Amino acid sequence: MSEPEPLWREEFPVETAGESYVSRRQFAKFLVLGSAGMLAGNAWIAAKGATEKGRDLPTLAIARHDEIPVGGVKLFGYPTPDDPCLLVRLSEEEFVAFDQKCTHLSCAVYFDARTREIRCPCHEGRFSALDGRVLAGPPPRPLPRILLERRGPEIVAVGIDMQGGA
Amino acid sequence: MPQERRPGEKRWITAIDGALALIGVLVVVQMWLVTATLDTFLAGHRGAALPAAICSTLLFAGCFSLYRFIVRIDRESRGRGE
Numbered sequence: 001m002s003e004p005e006p007l008w009r010e011e012f013p014v015e016t017a018g019e020s021y022v023s024r025r026q027f028a029k030f031l032v033l034g035s036a037g038m039l040a041g042n043a044w045i046a047a048k049g050a051t052e053k054g055r056d057l058p059t060l061a062i063a064r065h066d067e068i069p070v071g072g073v074k075l076f077g078y079p080t081p082d083d084p085c086l087l088v089r090l091s092e093e094e095f096v097a098f099d100q101k102c103t104h105l106s107c108a109v110y111f112d113a114r115t116r117e118i119r120c121p122c123h124e125g126r127f128s129a130l131d132g133r134v135l136a137g138p139p140p141r142p143l144p145r146i147l148l149e150r151r152g153p154e155i156v157a158v159g160i161d162m163q164g165g166a
Numbered sequence: 167m168p169q170e171r172r173p174g175e176k177r178w179i180t181a182i183d184g185a186l187a188l189i190g191v192l193v194v195v196q197m198w199l200v201t202a203t204l205d206t207f208l209a210g211h212r213g214a215a216l217p218a219a220i221c222s223t224l225l226f227a228g229c230f231s232l233y234r235f236i237v238r239i240d241r242e243s244r245g246r247g248e
Contacts, residue, residue, distance in 0.1 A: 024182050025240055028233045031189045035229040038196045042215075042222035045200075045207050049215035103208075141209050162210025 060157045062087050062097070065150070071113040075100070078146055078157045085146050086111060087155065088118075088129055095155050097146035098132050104139040118143065132163060178243035185232045185239075192232075196225045 022030075062076045068089045076097075078085045084100040088111045098118065102109050107122035111129060118127040125137030132143035147159040203218040 024186060025236060028186055028189055028236050031186075031193050032226075032229050032233045035189075035193050035196055035226045038193075038200045039219075039222045039226040041200045042203055042219040045203055046215040046219035049207060049212040052212070140205070144210070 057159045061151075061154045062148075062157055063155050065153050065155060073111045076157075079160070084108065085157075086118075087146075087148075090116070090129060095148055095150075096129060096132075097148055097157065098127070099144040099146070099160070102139055103134075103141040103143060104137070109143070178239055181239050182236050185236050189229050189232045192225050192229050196222055196229075199225070 057079050060076070060078050062078075063074050068074050068087065070089055070091060072089050074087045076085055076087060077083055078097075085097055086100050086109070087095060087097040089095055098109075100108050102120040102122065102125055104120065104123060104125050107120050109118050109120045109125075109127065111117075112119050116129050117135060118129050118132070119125070120127075120137065120139065123138050125139040126135040127133065127139070127143050128135055132145050134140075134142060142163040145161045145163055146157050147161055149156045149158050199218055199222055203214060206214045
């Protein structure tokens, strides 16, 4: 014959260890909240894509043709001053420009004149100075390329080619 | 010490566990979707953002429906005293 439950058991039905248990309903609620958060993330990405779609990129004069020596670099901001880019003179007539943010974790890349590569010092990512494609390291995508035009003595930025990469 | 289950309660617990597992699968798929969408968006392909948002909405709707199912099952099992 089992002993009757003590009186205090009626007033304290849950063991101390049991207070920290998560019920199935609570766990399901937590998962659904996480799902709602990810839905919000996807919605934000869609909204950002919709607002940026109609944006016209400005035309910006970057440098004069004779301002940079062969193998030299000039930093500039495009399309806004908060978007760092670098202009590289590869030869007498060949200029290229890329977004300066590494596609891995947004470190500032630099031009290595000795190897004629664009390098990221953070995780040893390397990009081609000709077209920005990834040569080595963890970057997942090519560097966005700044489209240039020669207008008289000036080098002018006229747009951005994201270069796909997916 | 685990709580002793009444005989009919095991059936409800199994249904709830199954729904929980399905919610888990949907959440994992949604996690993949948001990371893939962001990667594609950063690469310059803006066309995938809206379809991904629609798919994410459907996945969330599935998760929420399963959650409502769990709540209903739990309420019914408690109401019947099983």
